[in-house]
Amino acid sequence: MLSARSQPANSPRAGFSLLEVLIAITIVVILGSVVGINLLGLPQKQKVNAARLQIENFKTAISLYEQDNGFIPTAQQGLLALVVPPTVAPVPQHFNPSGYLDKLELPKDPWGNEYAYLVPGPAGKPFDIVCYGSDGEEGGEGHAADLSAW
Numbered sequence: 110m111l112s113a114r115s116q117p118a119n120s121p122r123a124g125f126s127l128l129e130v131l132i133a134i135t136i137v138v139i140l141g142s143v144v145g146i147n148l149l150g151l152p153q154k155q156k157v158n159a160a161r162l163q164i165e166n167f168k169t170a171i172s173l174y175e176q177d178n179g180f181i182p183t184a185q186q187g188l189l190a191l192v193v194p195p196t197v198a199p200v201p202q203h204f205n206p207s208g209y210l211d212k213l214e215l216p217k218d219p220w221g222n223e224y225a226y227l228v229p230g231p232a233g234k235p236f237d238i239v240c241y242g243s244d245g246e247e248g249g250e251g252h253a254a255d256l257s258a259w
Contacts, residue, residue: 153243153252156219160240160256163216167191167224167238168258170209177203181236184228188238189215220245234259 125133170191175181178201182190185197191209194201210216218224222245230237237258244253 156243157252157256159219160242163218164224164238164240164256164258166210171236173205173209174201177201177205181228182226184226188224188226191215231257231259 167188171181174191180199180201182188182195183197183199186195189195190201192213192215193208194204216224218240220243222241225237225239225241227237227239229235239258240256241247242249242253242255246253247255249255
């Protein structure tokens with residue numbers, strides 16, 4: 110008679126076969142690969158979204174600057190005119206002493222590059238703010254694509 114501790118090899122509680130273990134490992138590896146591949150692109154998507162939000166902040170700041178002074182910063186003054194009062198004509202007479210951005214320094218894009226400020230902008234717009242994407246150069250596709258205010 111068999112004791113409670115020893116069971117025959119063909120009993121249902123004998124353990125997993127090598128094939129079952131290999132199938133389970135394969136499934137875990139496949140699921141891990143799918144999740145890993147999806148997570149790899151996430152930081153770049155977040156950077157693109159952050160650049161879009163910053164461009165919107167610039168647009169709002171330029172609008173406030175225009176309301177206070179009657180004109181937008183010139184191309185020569187650039188986006189820096191939103192942080193410190195310009196000394197190049199036209200000098201704003203009603204510059205907000207705390208500036209028009211949250212910080213007292215001009216932010217860079219999420220990839221560490223400067224935003225481009227174009228006056229006039231495309232299609233009759235008064236200005237444009239451009240982020241050149243992950244490659245920092247004009248043109249590109251995917252995460253390297255240019256982002257524009259308009």
